[in-house]
Amino acid sequence: MSHSPASGSSLSAARRSRELAETVGGPVVDVLVVGLGATGAGAALDAAARGLSVVAVDAHDLAFGTSRWSSKLIHGGLRYLASGQLDVAHESAVERGVLMERTAPHLVRAQPFVLPLTPLVSRGQAALAWAGFRAGDTLRLTARTARATLPAPRRLSAVETRHLAPALRTDGLRGGLLSWDGRLVDDARLVTALARTAAVRDARILTRVRALELTGSGARVRDELTGEEGEIRARAVINASGVWAGGLVDGIRIRPSRGTHLILRAEHLGPLPAGLHIPIPGETNRFVLVLPQGDGRVYVGLTDEPVEGDIPDVPEAPESDIGFLLDVLGSVLDVQVRREDVVGAFAGLRPLLDTTPEAGSAAAARTSDISRRHAVLTSPEGVVTVVGGKLTTYRRMAEDAVDAAVAARRLTAGPSPTASLPLVGAASPRALAALRAPRHLIRRYGTEAPAVHALGDHDPRLGEPVVPGHPVTAAELLWAVRHEGALDESDLLDRRTRIGVVPSDRAAALDAVRELLGEALAHRG
Helix, strand or coil, X not given: CCCCCCCCCCECHHHHHHHHHHHCCCCCEEEEEECCXXXXXXXXXXXXXXXXXXXXXXXXCCCCCHHHCCCCEECCCXXXXXCCCHHHHHHHHHHHHHHHHHHCCXXXXXEEXXXXXXXXCCHHHHHHHHHHHHHHHHHHHHCCCCCCCCCCCEEECHHHHHHHCCCECCCCCCCEEEEEEEEECCHHHHHHHHHHHHHHCCCEEECCEEEEEEECCEEEEEXXXXXXXXXXXXXXXXXXXXXXXXXXXXXXXEEEEEEEEEXXXXXXXXXXXXEEEEECCCCCCCEEEEEECCCCEEEXXXXXXXXXXXXXXXXXXXXXXXXXXXXXXXXXXXXXXXXXXXXXXXXXXXXXXXXXXXXXCHHHCCHHHCXXXXXXXXXXXXXXXXXXXXXXXXXXXXXXXXXXXXXXXXXXXXXXXXXXXXXXXXXXXXXXXXCCCCHHHHHHHHHHHHHHHHHHHHCHHHHCECCCCCCCEHHHHHHHHHHXXXXXXXXXXXXXXXXXXXXXXXXXXXXXXXXXXXXXXXXCC
């Protein structure tokens, strides 16, 4: 049985050059998508799967913006249930089930979480949290997600709690609450899979192509590698540029919310068979998450702070956020975590739609109170903009955006098929378990894992880890250049893999990455 890339799914520098030449100044396409995060890549796939001709561009790379800075969680919508947003909660639960059982079971698996019942958690708070987890399980049921996919929540004794989270302080620990949610191995890998699945259906996926100006009939663009400018003509245009959406279409006001995560070495906290929900003191429905990554790192997040001013390409994690997360972490752990133990940090900006009367009004004070509902807005010129929402519901956002574009421009297309369309690498858990490849590769590449692993058979150097103690191999980097559209060292270190989120690991890997990239490009056919 062959596990080589699906026909037409390989993205490369050569394919980009060829398709860019065919597109700029070329024939009119049905749909132009601007932005290649999860929603934009999802929209490109949705439109292409309906039989429309599609071009999708991004000024940088796949998953360059918010889509690589998430908690890597595929949420069932519990937080939205608690705030009365029943429709958003149900939509989240449905989309979680779609990803876990149909479209990306290789990338999304069940993640256990423990909420420790420490002296800081009152019995009333514990009862409220337990009711929430039970309600979340009801959401799973209404979304028709199998119990085998997401186990039931249950109460834990103090001994069981310590077994699942040995780093917890024992003083006053009276037990815990165990719950389950969806967990992505890597958010940027989901975007890469979406883009490649769209490419199978002949969508042109063009990174390093900046949209300078949008109209209802196309865009003026610039190739960021050469500086050349030109026009892409399209019958419909979808603006999926996230926090930058307001810069391309008048009248769109975005209120970014910053979510910051810390990165710790796993050995500092010891074994963590489960993640942690740590209640934030003084808050009824907000938690800090401790998320073991399985690659020697643990993420600790997440903040929800409004951001004012210009939108940076890469947000910085401020010291105030880092201090806040360390304080909450210190409230429950036996192990002391100091500032110098933080080996990396990252921040992402959620593109929330500002619907307040005035940006400076009291009503706009907290971004955590802004609805996570997504919005699809069509400008007087006919440009469709999709904003808001969250990673979990990217597919529904994409579907709604394409529906709006089809309606606005009277395109001939059927309903979206993406709820049952497997992404590149997807297979049933049984089929994935039968693959002959290392488990860490199967979790990242699914059915393509044997082909990635086989690269090391031809050249033993490719089977070696790029950084000691981190599982990513040189074969994965070569695969990313040949099949996943990686063009430079940042694409490899910061998006196709997660090496770059720890600065010291990035520095340690840089020479090897540059050498491999040079060899790969020299042998490019």
